[in-house]
Amino acid sequence: MPAPDPVPAARPGKRAATPLRVVVTDPIISRFAGRLTRGLDGHEWTFAAAAAAAERLAAIAAAEVVVCSHLSEQEAAVAASARLVHVTGAGLGRVAISALPAAAAGANTFHHARPIAEHVLMSVLALNRRLLASDRQLRSGSWRTIANDSSVPLHRTLDTMTLGVVGLGSIGAEVARLGAGLGMETLAVRSRPEAPLPDGVRPGWVGGTADLPRLLAGSDAVVVTVPLSAATEGLIGPAELALMKPGAFLVNVARGPVVDQAALYAALSGGSLAGAAIDVWWGAPAPGRTPPADFPFAELENVILTPHYSGHARSTFERRADDIAGNIARLAEGRPLLNVVRSGSQQ
Template identity: 50%
Template sequence: MRIMLNHRILSRFHDRLKASTHGRHDWLESFDWDPARLTEAIADVDVYVGSKLRAEDARRAERLRLVHVVGAGYDGIPMDALHPGVTVATTHHHGRSIAEHVLMSVLMLSRDVLGADRALRAGRWRNVAVDPTLPFGTTLRGRRVGVVGFGETGTEVARLCQAVGMRVRAVRRDPSAPFPADLRPDWIGGNDRLPELLADSDVVVVTVPLNAATEGLIGPAELAAMGPEALLVNVARGPVVQEEALYRALSSGTIAGAALDVWWSGPPEAPSRLPFHDLPNVLMTPHHSGHTADTFAARATEIADNIDRLERGDALGNVVRAPAAAGSTATAPPSPARAVPHDE
């Protein structure tokens, strides 16, 4: 089969992809191609691996059998433009990497690592031994973490927080859905219990997808409910939290601090129209919490396995759009979560 790999990050794992598919296929690495070259080549492609596909290219790809998204979100794939026989599959494996980033961020904010680092780089020792006015840092044992969304990322966050002695509570769309047996949350409620979770948590971690129901979910009232000692960590999507409301809450002391790995715009634009970079109580990272070798090595292995399954005629994993039966029209899946335009 001819496979087009159009993903800058996953291309760094091309040896694993080719080895896992036993070198049987013709691979085209197109992440740095100009649009015209890609459009010309895609007509002869059987499998497209990438997170974005233009509608005109999807319509031209009459030979295409599989679009394999490099991540969980498929909002960059024009489902309606694909031919009926095309399968669309996704891959995950980001939960543990993001959860470790969350735990790191909470520790950094709890110990004011950023402030201590800035001071020492400027030649000043900044600790309670030399400055009795400084507040003490806090440990995590016994602190309450509220997780908004309890899917792959949310449950991994809960697992690591639980391991260091934090008490977990969560809200999710379906509170009756099963969760891993090793987790021992204080409680799991529906989204209607969000105000209770915010008021009852020392740390709030946002992991929900961005959709019509979650856009602007955390605003002035929700931030005020958290209280002046609380921390917010957003690893979901920037617009789940209201931009101006968060800036005001951080600059006024409504909440103690925030770790932001997701923003309201993507490269090459600035992450926000507001000067979050001027606030000393904000940890800023460039949407890279899931960018570990472990995440993408596992994704490469799973994508290669699905390509092998396609070649053998076996059922594929993580299918979000099945091919239509002969003579019928493919049914589009529910609208996916929207994403800011950069790789995840």
């Protein structure tokens, strides 16, 4: 078992009523083993992230609880004893939930909205102030400011900028809150514009998907936060990018294919878009394709490139570990589970 991470205090609550066999296959959440198991030492824990495939398969076959970020159809099919499969994040795309036995419930967890929102605002500030370009120039011995070079642009303060949020789920809502807190005017579009607004979110206006052109034309920075689906693939394409203001920025923290990569590269290299921050990509990294894109974004100076890490704050995984442990305790005590994405026949 991995070395426990330091934790402040024991988790409150009664001891588990029924001991469970728990298998953890996710290497990231395994780093928080101390927090995950705190107060739940009556269970049988197996940390199998580094195990050989056959050993991991055998552990899953015997488990009553599987904690994972990936679960293949083969692994799901052998999980005959599973009562709960707990995904260690929000997304279910790499977990074969439908292949699980009927008795197995499925649950997920979140807590990534705040760090991603901070990444978005950091990116807007860095793009607006040409932070990376200025750093590179100064390191190379070039001192360029408005005092000695009239071509250097003046940067803007956030309270003079409009932030357009595409998608108003947990991430989009947190982006809107932080942007407004820093004085930005905020606009938003989402699939159900008539739904109640999230707490603390008060955009200047909220429209539906058909209002996307209005948002793009009216925003100085646009952040894309919608989930990838047949309806959102290519949502931001050549026509949409052409609608954006000269000098505007695009930040994508959704999924790569929500933005047409050929159109984005053309807009960035051709100068119609002032800059972009890309944290999500078009496929997986590979030798010769890192970052994973079909166009040389790494050669552009007006782009911030990050390896899909915007949500990777310590607090994200600490709170996810707490959610998972809480659901394991609920299962053992016969209480209703939280964040259920699939109801098992025993629940």
